[in-house]
Amino acid sequence: MNYELLLNEILNIGKDMIKSGAETDRAEDSMYRMLESYELEQCSVFAIQSNIQATIKPKKGSFITQIRRIHKIEFNYDRLDYLNNLSRYICKNTPAIEEIREKYKEVLNRRPQPEYLKYAAAVLGGVGFGVYFGCDWLDTIVGIIICASVEVFLGSILDRREHHLVVYNLVLAFLSGAAVFLAARAGLGHHPDRIILGLNMVLISGLGVANGIRDMVNRAYLSGILNITNSCLGAIAIACGTGLAMVLFKGDMYEMYIAPSIAVQLISCGVASMGFALVFKAAVKQSVYAGIGGFFNWGFYLLVQYFHGNDFMAVMAGSAFVAAYAYLMSRVHRAPATIFLTTSIMPVIPGASLFYMMHGFVQADYNLASGHAVALAKTCLAVAFGFLIIEIVTRYIGTKK
Numbered sequence: 001m002n003y004e005l006l007l008n009e010i011l012n013i014g015k016d017m018i019k020s021g022a023e024t025d026r027a028e029d030s031m032y033r034m035l036e037s038y039e040l041e042q043c044s045v046f047a048i049q050s051n052i053q054a055t056i057k058p059k060k061g062s063f064i065t066q067i068r069r070i071h072k073i074e075f076n077y078d079r080l081d082y083l084n085n086l087s088r089y090i091c092k093n094t095p096a097i098e099e100i101r102e103k104y105k106e107v108l109n110r111r112p113q114p115e116y117l118k119y120a121a122a123v124l125g126g127v128g129f130g131v132y133f134g135c136d137w138l139d140t141i142v143g144i145i146i147c148a149s150v151e152v153f154l155g156s157i158l159d160r161r162e163h164h165l166v167v168y169n170l171v172l173a174f175l176s177g178a179a180v181f182l183a184a185r186a187g188l189g190h191h192p193d194r195i196i197l198g199l200n201m202v203l204i205s206g207l208g209v210a211n212g213i214r215d216m217v218n219r220a221y222l223s224g225i226l227n228i229t230n231s232c233l234g235a236i237a238i239a240c241g242t243g244l245a246m247v248l249f250k251g252d253m254y255e256m257y258i259a260p261s262i263a264v265q266l267i268s269c270g271v272a273s274m275g276f277a278l279v280f281k282a283a284v285k286q287s288v289y290a291g292i293g294g295f296f297n298w299g300f301y302l303l304v305q306y307f308h309g310n311d312f313m314a315v316m317a318g319s320a321f322v323a324a325y326a327y328l329m330s331r332v333h334r335a336p337a338t339i340f341l342t343t344s345i346m347p348v349i350p351g352a353s354l355f356y357m358m359h360g361f362v363q364a365d366y367n368l369a370s371g372h373a374v375a376l377a378k379t380c381l382a383v384a385f386g387f388l389i390i391e392i393v394t395r396y397i398g399t400k401k
Contacts, residue, residue, distance in 0.1 A: 001038070003061060007064055007066050009104060010031055013034070013086065014030065016107075019072070019074055020074070020077065024048055024220055026336070028047040031047070037090065037094050041058060041059045043057075047223075050069065050071075051070065053065070071163065077282035077336075077338075080336055118152055118156070120278065121275050123275070124272065125202050125279050127198060128274075128275050130198025132260070132265055139189050139195050143198055143199060146183070151172055151176055151203070154175060158172065165233065169238050170240055172203060173203060173238040174241035174245050176199050178245040178249055196242060215227060239359040269295060270291045273294025274291030277291070277343040286329075286339055289333070290343035293325045293340055293344025294347050296321060297322045300314075301348055304318075311378070311379075312382045315383060316389075320387075321386075322348075323390035326340040353376040356368060356372040
């Protein structure tokens, strides 16, 4: 066997796993398992969001080292699901290099998500959270139109030309903010701040926060820091873009949101979670289950908040439920747990706190920034504790088996 070609194919699979949204430690583990199934004498793999390095030593052979540079993350949970299945197939069957290459090409050449689903996904995600933040029916209609025309149509055009997250978020945040403020001046929309906050949730990388927390729990500290840092940079760009729209069109973002009825909160969180799963190109069936997870996630949060009155405990309870739910769904669907975890967790991910913190810094409102910075830190810690509880339980169950 040509072990240089083998390492090349395995690193290609690992690279596309990370590009598609896999946690780096899981992608790293998959590469280890695939390589070690070929009975190597030594194997070392190190992966972060932007780089993979691997060194192997075949029996009676010399050391081979290869590196992969990852330039852009393009979340695609459908591709991740099939790459995960391919890695299992390789571990079980140790196929020839030609067969690995052919199956890998089949995964990459799968039919892309239908165009209409891109619009439906963004609308469900952005407008779902807009309703949660207190948008009325007119706000919702305005949000649907702007989300479809700006964040999906113009966003898809910009995405083909701009690979820099900060520039991409800044431009789209400015355009969507300008459209909302102009609509409000024309009498369309009663709460422009709530519309914008809902639309910005589609841009804010709550997924990066969730993956970052999960990496930190799994002791992948560098990957965790990079994920959370990228999310903060994205939030800064959104705050700058929205701030520029505020200055030019004299908009106001300080009204903040008022939570609607419990039923509306639950339904909107479920719809938004399903929308985010579709945004990340998960299969429709898996997206529905992600929506169910988001619904019950917020239900657990509200239940603990009602009886205990402690926001930290409520977030931790919701996060623990989502982690357990994702663990169960990954076995039911034989798919990566991250598909369900990073979408169902969205209702308790502090996207609003992250945005308002960065918005406070941009506007030199340091009371606003510091207040939301504390809320952000507390929420992230609660999410980490919730994930850690289930991580301990599942490891214990696995050990007992």
